[in-house]
Amino acid sequence: MVVVSGDRTQPSSVDGDRAAALLESAVAESMALGLAAAEVHSLAVSFAAxxxxxxxxxxxxxxxxxxxxxxxxxxEAHVGTPVRPLVLGAFEPADESPDLVLTTFFHLAEVRKMMRRPRTEVVGLVVGPHVQTLVQISQVPRSRSVGICYSTEEQAVSIRDSLTQSGFSNISVLRGTSDEDLQGVDLVVVPSEMPELRRQLEGRVRVVEFGNILDHASVHMVADVVRELRLAKSGRNEG
Known part of the structure; x- marks a missing residue:
């Protein structure tokens, strides 16, 4: 037996009362339609499973x-299943055992190393630049350069390649933030998670945060993965 405080039991009691009322109404309706008590019980167990x-x-x-x-x-809005956000460095991987881990391709390798356990699938999603980011970049003259300054060179190269695929040819990865590095640079793209970098550059060059949107194909791929995992989990439970 575990004794808990009233603060913890009250929400469960309220939820239980509401669930009981819903079930009572459903049972009454089902029996009014002619179902026997045993049939209602069997259906309820089947639906719960x-x-x-x-x-x-x-x-x-x-x-x-x-x-x-x-x-x-x-x-979550697309697949109709709750998705819990986690922040790198702010949780203990050993305490997590999700069925599916999602992240962006920027962090895929790192997250896969953290989540090494059976039956946990780690999927990387493609993110693209937000239209506002593209508009500001398009305003930079072709004779000037757009610099990419990110926390790692790998991420910066990935952003550069993404923008290049969007049709921009004057994109370069910055090796530093010195005045020499900024020569010929009209705009610097920085990650939103590094406000200190933006403060360091502001006043010296125009700065824009790289706003991300999820790639539609990636979102549909996640929906397919979720569907497959549900079927697999249902099969394991039935077995």
Whole structure:
């Protein structure tokens, strides 16, 4: 037996009362339609088992809270399943055992190393530049350069390649933030999770944060993965 305070039991009691009322109403309606008590019981057990089998724990791992919450809510709205945001460095991987881990390709390798456990699938999603970011970059003359300054060179190269694929040819990765590095640079793209970098550059060059949106193909791919995981989990539970 575990004794808990009234603060913890009250929400459960309220939820239990509401669930009981819903079930009582459903049972009364079912029996009014002519179903026997045994049939109602069998249906209730079957529906409960199916609902339990379909429950998946999904997390979205990102480098800061705002981005994690934003991407998690976007995926949640699309797949109809709760997605819990997690921030790199702010949780203990050993305490997590989700069915599906989502992250961006920027952090895929790092997250895969953290989540090394059976039956945990880690999927990297493609993110693209927000239209506002593209508009500001398009205003830079072709004779001037747009610099990419990120926390790692790998991420900066990935951003550069993404913008190049969008049709921009005057994109370069900055090796530093000195006056020499900024020569010929009209605009610097920085990550939103590094406000100190923006402050360091402001007043010396125009700065824009790299706003991200999830790639539609990636979102649809996640929906397919969630569907497959639900079927697999349902099969395991039935077995």
């Amino acid at each position: 199916r609902a339990h089998a379909g429950n998946l724990e999904i997390v979205f791992v990102e480098c800061n809270s705002d981005r994690a919450k934003y991407f998690a809510s976007e995926i």
